Amino acid sequence: MMCSLPSFLSRGKLATTAASACRVPAVCAQMQAMYATGPRQEDKTFYEFRTYTIKPAMMSDFLKLTKENIHLRTAHSELIGYWTLEYGGLNKVFHIWKYDNFAQRAAVRAKLSQDRDWLDKYLLKVLPMMDKQDNEVTYLVPWCKLQKPEKEGVYEMVSFQFKPGGPAVWGQAFRAAISTHVNTGYTKLVGVFNTEYGLLNQVHVLWWNESADNRAAGRHIAHEDARVVAAVRESSRFLENQKNLLMLPTQFSPMK
Template sequence: MMCALRSLLLKGKLPVAPARSDVTRSVQAKATFATGSRQHDTTLYEFRTYSIKPSVMNAYMELTKENFHLRMAHSEMVGFWTYELGGLNKVFHIWKYDSFTHRSAVRAKLAQDKSWQENYLAKALPMIEKQDNEITYLVPWCKLQKPEKEGVYEMVSFQFKPGGPAVWGASFQAAISTHVNTGYTKLVGVFNTEYGLLNQVHVLWWNENPDKRAAGRHLAHEDARVVAAVRESVRFLDNQRNVLLIPAPFSPLK
């Protein structure tokens, strides 16, 4: 047996294992192009933003309040909000799916649900001027939190320079952590966009009311730890935007 293997090796018919240094260089090369922690959890969150015709905003919300249970019967809704500041006549909702396969199955069932189609969708679509959606993941270091009482929500969207979390992730996490540690606000979730604008992160915060949020922000801006962390993170930032959101009566997150 050994003679046969030796003969094949001499004839060049057996593959030769790469030298250890070659393997090491290959691993290092792959690490150079890595963009952050691999996404092992398939759970995804779809962000939907609808612009409603101003003249029918109240009618749209009443129709939605009466019929949205038909949609919620098909998959889990995280929350539903109306824009208060940073935009007008807009609604924003988040849907949770186990995977892309799960989302496709839900969408297929919705298309066959006559009650949903006739009682809600056919009436709501003429009221909507524009629809946008994004697919996001929770960042690995954040779990979705549910506030213990009702309040208002602030969505802050950060557009970072290209490169992914490997470039700006650590600095951004540090900046978020310092804000959490001030205690004036509650972190609900941090979402990294997968489909939509890349290198974009949405941070959802909860505050008891807008005045307490404003007071807390003023104090945070005087905190040396927050100032230092933000100064480091902003080096990777292109722009940011925030909106104040009011939860709808039927929203799971109040």
């Protein structure tokens, strides 16, 4: 089967060569890859990021009620982690849920809407405690696997907003910057997530450290490492902005 040509290849000097090349499947696939925005997302598994803003006077009550009833929610789908924000935002909680595909998420939401225990014991009581809810759908980038720390610590979520174009434009430089930080050994990479629904060209990197002071000391060392400096400088050429959050796992968070 012949593949279709990009419109600008269907005319001019490249037309004849491109048309001939696309009669060969392997060459056709290679040419299509030239215009892709990055590696294809083969794994259907995705991660939903949920951020809730809690009324300041209600945070303790919110966490207590959630701790007592989170089992009603995790009976339906997998909770990866649940954190409170220490720096970078006040009166907020952040949690990650894993789904095999969108059909599973739809089925989970449908069942929750019919779960009287969940509705009566938790949802109806907790909604008046919240000011705002936000969510994003993200995928792990193809070159990263989710790693769960073996002991308690603090978590840093770094969100990068890149210039338009997708991983084909900024992916290689960004991966190199992440790898150099990993190689310093001062921090542990938990996961790198690319936003699918939410702000596009956004990547979230979740790190683990033993403590906030340990993280600060490691960062000083990394910033004096010429390899890190060079990689970050290259990646920053594609960067629009970034934001850091320091998060503490709750007592009921699977990730500690």
